[in-house]
Amino acid sequence: MSEAANRLKKQLHYEKTFDCVQCGYCLPACPTYETMGKETHSPRGRINLVKMVAEGKSSVENMREPIEKCLGCRACQTVCPTNVQYGEILEGAKSVLEDHEKKTKKQQVTEDFIFNGLFPSRKWMNAIGNATWFYQKTGLQAIARKSGMTAMAPLHLDKFEAVLPKVASPFERRNSPRLVKAKRNPKMRVGFVSGCVMDSMFHQTNKNTIELLSRAGAEVVIPKAQTCCGALHAHTGKLEEARQLAKQNIEVFEKENVNYIVNNAGGCGAMLFEYDHLLKDEPDWNRRAEQFSKKSRDVTVVLTELDGLEFRHSMNERVTYQSSCHMTHVQKVTSEPLALLEGIPGITYREMAGYDRCCGSAGIYNIVNYEDSMEILDVKMEKTRRTKADTIVTTNPGCLLQMKLGIQRAGLEKEVRAVHLVDFLMEADPQPKEPRK
Numbered sequence: 386m387s388e389a390a391n392r393l394k395k396q397l398h399y400e401k402t403f404d405c406v407q408c409g410y411c412l413p414a415c416p417t418y419e420t421m422g423k424e425t426h427s428p429r430g431r432i433n434l435v436k437m438v439a440e441g442k443s444s445v446e447n448m449r450e451p452i453e454k455c456l457g458c459r460a461c462q463t464v465c466p467t468n469v470q471y472g473e474i475l476e477g478a479k480s481v482l483e484d485h486e487k488k489t490k491k492q493q494v495t496e497d498f499i500f501n502g503l504f505p506s507r508k509w510m511n512a513i514g515n516a517t518w519f520y521q522k523t524g525l526q527a528i529a530r531k532s533g534m535t536a537m538a539p540l541h542l543d544k545f546e547a548v549l550p551k552v553a554s555p556f557e558r559r560n561s562p563r564l565v566k567a568k569r570n571p572k573m574r575v576g577f578v579s580g581c582v583m584d585s586m587f588h589q590t591n592k593n594t595i596e597l598l599s600r601a602g603a604e605v606v607i608p609k610a611q612t613c614c615g616a617l618h619a620h621t622g623k624l625e626e627a628r629q630l631a632k633q634n635i636e637v638f639e640k641e642n643v644n645y646i647v648n649n650a651g652g653c654g655a656m657l658f659e660y661d662h663l664l665k666d667e668p669d670w671n672r673r674a675e676q677f678s679k680k681s682r683d684v685t686v687v688l689t690e691l692d693g694l695e696f697r698h699s700m701n702e703r704v705t706y707q708s709s710c711h712m713t714h715v716q717k718v719t720s721e722p723l724a725l726l727e728g729i730p731g732i733t734y735r736e737m738a739g740y741d742r743c744c745g746s747a748g749i750y751n752i753v754n755y756e757d758s759m760e761i762l763d764v765k766m767e768k769t770r771r772t773k774a775d776t777i778v779t780t781n782p783g784c785l786l787q788m789k790l791g792i793q794r795a796g797l798e799k800e801v802r803a804v805h806l807v808d809f810l811m812e813a814d815p816q817p818k819e820p821r822k
């Protein structure tokens with residue numbers, strides 16, 4: 386066998402495809418199989434395609450569409466009885482597709498800018514935050530909407546523009562603290578991953594996260610030199626770029642001597658949780674990445690462990706929960722968000738059928754595969770409607786925007802709202818719990 390064929394097999398994790406026994410248990414769990422109805426767009430079908438490409442029985446291009454239409458939600462991995470490592474197979478397939486894609490010069494320059502210039506750069510992320518704040522604050526947004534200019538935006542970006550949160554002012558973002566003391570007897574010191582998009586567009590949610598941790602008894606350090614987690618890079622097959630970002634974050638948080646490295650975005654959290662896997666073949670980094678991953682926690686897990694809050698305000702709302710698939714199927718965080726929700730006085734919890742199924746957001750899937758994503762979202766909204774909830778709580782910014790989009794598509798703006806769990810907890814007036822005597 387040629388060296389190139391061997392390399393391809395390794396890159397595609399060929400040996401892992403044999404763990405799939407073709408039982409089909411994963412089919413009902415797969416959102417793209419549900420909406421697209423094709424075997425090639427199911428987990429089993431995709432694994433078969435990868436195997437065939439690795440064996441030289443099919444071309445790389447034959448797997449492009451089915452692989453690109455996979456949400457990467459990993460629901461199939463959770464239900465698989467033989468523990469097929471679908472995430473690794475998908476990641477390998479994406480990196481092969483990335484290597485084989487013939488890009489125009491313009492495409493290459495745009496991608497280089499987005500992935501190597503924009504996301505890792507605090508400067509650029511701040512500039513986007515500032516421009517959005519200016520656009521919202523000065524009335525430009527109202528003019529653009531009224532004149533129909535937003536509708537001219539490419540890639541359906543007008544739809545996302547309509548559901549963006551109110552962005553914090555440049556002054557507020559610039560002056561955010563780097564260390565926040567615990568507001569009760571400190572029980573631990575944690576590092577906070579402020580994220581790239583989270584920090585510029587969801588600054589209030591970040592602020593609320595830090596406040597909750599501090600009221601619950603954690604000292605929070607927010608290192609300035611941290612960077613993007615690399616999730617978008619990894620999900621588009623740009624593994625080398627993702628590794629560089631991971632190394633920067635590992636170095637930054639190693640200096641802080643913290644008990645946990647906390648995040649509030651399910652998708653980013655899953656990436657941080659898997660830095661050990663990302664750097665497993667680099668001996669100089671493997672152990673350091675393992676330490677980092679071991680300390681990575683979603684904020685709901687840390688708040689549950691701290692058990693330091695009591696909620697003073699009764700919310701009197703019917704609440705349903707749309708979990709982040711990366712938080713559920715990769716980080717395996719399931720009970721903590723629900724326990725926190727149920728600790729709020731006055732809420733009535735309404736479970737949504739398939740609340741742990743992907744909403745179709747999946748990183749930038751809803752931008753690059755807009756129509757497919759909206760089909761998945763419409764199924765989700767039908768299930769949401771049946772709960773008769775007036776609040777949908779999520780734990781990831783992408784899911785939050787997607788659910789807001791779903792509310793709009795379903796014409797439910799007057800009856801239903803979507804909110805990040807952290808912001809919802811803050812609305813319930815959390816105060817440091819008095820220690821038991």
Ligand code: SF4
Nearest residue numbers: 405406408409411465
């Ligand atoms: S459940 Fe697992 S073993 Fe069964 S078809 Fe799906 S991936 Fe293969």
Ligand code: SF4
Nearest residue numbers: 415455456458459461
């Ligand atoms: S990751 Fe999600 S969309 Fe992709 S095959 Fe698995 S269940 Fe289906």
